[in-house]
Amino acid sequence: MTDVLIAGAGPTGLALAAELAIGGVEVTVLDRRDGPGLPRPVGLQPRTAELLELRGLDPAGPETDGPSGHFAGLPVPLDHSVWRTRHPRVLNRTQDDVEAMLAEHAVEHGAVVERGHDVTAVEADGDSVTVDGRRARWLVACDGAHSTVRRLLGVPFPGRTETYVATLAHVRLAAASALVPARATHFSEVTRQANGYWAMLTPLGDGGHRFVFGSATRQPGRDAPVSDAEVTEALTALYGAETRLGELYGASRFNDATRQLERYRHGRVLFAGDAAHIHPPLGGQGLNLGVQDAMNLGWKLAATVRGTAPSGLLDTYHAERHPAAGRVLRHTAAQRVFTAPERSENVEALREIVVDLMRTPDGNRYFSGLLSGLGLGYPGAHRVPDLDLTTADGPARLSALLRDGRGLLLDLGDHPVPAGFTEQVRRVRASTGDAEYRGRLLLVRPDGYAVDPAELGRWFG
Numbered sequence: 001m002t003d004v005l006i007a008g009a010g011p012t013g014l015a016l017a018a019e020l021a022i023g024g025v026e027v028t029v030l031d032r033r034d035g036p037g038l039p040r041p042v043g044l045q046p047r048t049a050e051l052l053e054l055r056g057l058d059p060a061g062p063e064t065d066g067p068s069g070h071f072a073g074l075p076v077p078l079d080h081s082v083w084r085t086r087h088p089r090v091l092n093r094t095q096d097d098v099e100a101m102l103a104e105h106a107v108e109h110g111a112v113v114e115r116g117h118d119v120t121a122v123e124a125d126g127d128s129v130t131v132d133g134r135r136a137r138w139l140v141a142c143d144g145a146h147s148t149v150r151r152l153l154g155v156p157f158p159g160r161t162e163t164y165v166a167t168l169a170h171v172r173l174a175a176a177s178a179l180v181p182a183r184a185t186h187f188s189e190v191t192r193q194a195n196g197y198w199a200m201l202t203p204l205g206d207g208g209h210r211f212v213f214g215s216a217t218r219q220p221g222r223d224a225p226v227s228d229a230e231v232t233e234a235l236t237a238l239y240g241a242e243t244r245l246g247e248l249y250g251a252s253r254f255n256d257a258t259r260q261l262e263r264y265r266h267g268r269v270l271f272a273g274d275a276a277h278i279h280p281p282l283g284g285q286g287l288n289l290g291v292q293d294a295m296n297l298g299w300k301l302a303a304t305v306r307g308t309a310p311s312g313l314l315d316t317y318h319a320e321r322h323p324a325a326g327r328v329l330r331h332t333a334a335q336r337v338f339t340a341p342e343r344s345e346n347v348e349a350l351r352e353i354v355v356d357l358m359r360t361p362d363g364n365r366y367f368s369g370l371l372s373g374l375g376l377g378y379p380g381a382h383r384v385p386d387l388d389l390t391t392a393d394g395p396a397r398l399s400a401l402l403r404d405g406r407g408l409l410l411d412l413g414d415h416p417v418p419a420g421f422t423e424q425v426r427r428v429r430a431s432t433g434d435a436e437y438r439g440r441l442l443l444v445r446p447d448g449y450a451v452d453p454a455e456l457g458r459w460f461g
Contacts, residue, residue: 012273012290013142014102019298021109022405032118036099047373049087072338083374147275159259166214174246195237226251256280282335299446381449413439
């Protein structure tokens with residue numbers, strides 16, 4: 001019997017597998033695909049980039065930084081630098097590239113990834129879970145919006161059904177009119193509406209374009225294949241007959257359905273990523289929300305499997321991440337108001353007010369924290385920036401001290417050892433030139449959030 005089975009080798013499942021393996025847990029990932037997903041573009045938000053760097057991964061990849069983030073495509077760049085991050089811009093990656101990076105990371109630490117395995121049966125009891133005849137102590141469903149695990153267990157997925165289906169296509173153009181954006185820029189400058197269509201056409205660094213489009217009068221089925229003819233028709237309607245399709249490589253459909261599980265844990269089965277919550281892809285949140293779920297759950301589940309977790313630790317996964325996803329569901333719903341193809345006079349008036357608000361320092365900080373994840377905190381836990389430190393071994397960054405996936409007791413002054421300290425976290429003495437943190441004692445969780453050092457036993461036993 002293995003410790004943990006994970007259904008789904010997308011970014012959420014692979015990030016979780018790595019976290020569990022780093023925590024000394026035997027973990028196997030099952031996925032029906034033979035390899036990583038499509039080379040469709042994705043954006044890594046600043047907080048996700050920080051979390052990847054906590055484990056020594058390069059979030060930037062081969063591409064350069066992308067444009068600044070946006071809220072609902074409103075024409076105001078979001079300034080993430082006010083959150084004191086080393087990753088102040090959204091990073092351009094592709095889905096397959098991110099999955100390949102995370103798979104290599106997970107396997108290096110001992111996780112097993114089994115491809116070509118389609119989950120068909122799940123049975124759970126009080127002590128274990130059986131997946132297609134294979135027993136595990138725990139199962140985590142990271143198998144996407146149409147989760148097989150969720151369906152087999154009959155877990156309700158309440159929420160709002162879709163009102164439209166849109167298309168995401170990865171294309172190369174044989175010819176382009178003057179209407180085609182010449183470079184990647186702010187979201188508001190690559191959107192267009194014409195002849196019953198709406199679209200976003202974004203140039204990519206490899207010479208291709210990300211083409212997102214939809215129509216109020218042409219609604220394809222959610223699972224209908226995307227054809228060259230359909231993409232050509234949309235390109236012509238939006239950018240003129242001079243714009244011609246050269247190659248269609250990688251395409252999918254999405255909709256604006258919004259759903260969330262009422263509980264992220266059902267006995268020995270946990271849910272993360274799109275298996276736990278779905279929302280419109282506005283503001284580039286989906287992959288990021290799932291990876292952040294994984295980084296929150298991984299160390300808690302690993303401690304539970306090892307038998308070192310204090311009482312109630314695993315329950316904090318739902319307590320912290322359910323509201324975090326709920327917040328994303330709410331702000332993507334708000335963005336739908338501003339991105340609708342046809343906007344009323346009242347919506348236009350509201351749009352003007354929100355744009356003015358976003359141009360103020362406090363307003364921009366609020367929206368940048370919301371979209372980037374940098375503003376997210378939990379009750380009694382706050383994000384710590386990647387501090388420059390001086391340790392007994394020389395200069396270091398806080399992120400480097402968390403690469404082993406353990407908690408960290410960081411003494412930036414001269415503090416006595418807290419009561420109950422028995423080496424359950426790593427203890428490091430250091431100094432910093434940062435005025436906000438100089439002289440403090442920080443108890444930093446493996447996911448980079450600081451909690452009260454007096455609550456050492458609550459978080460680490």
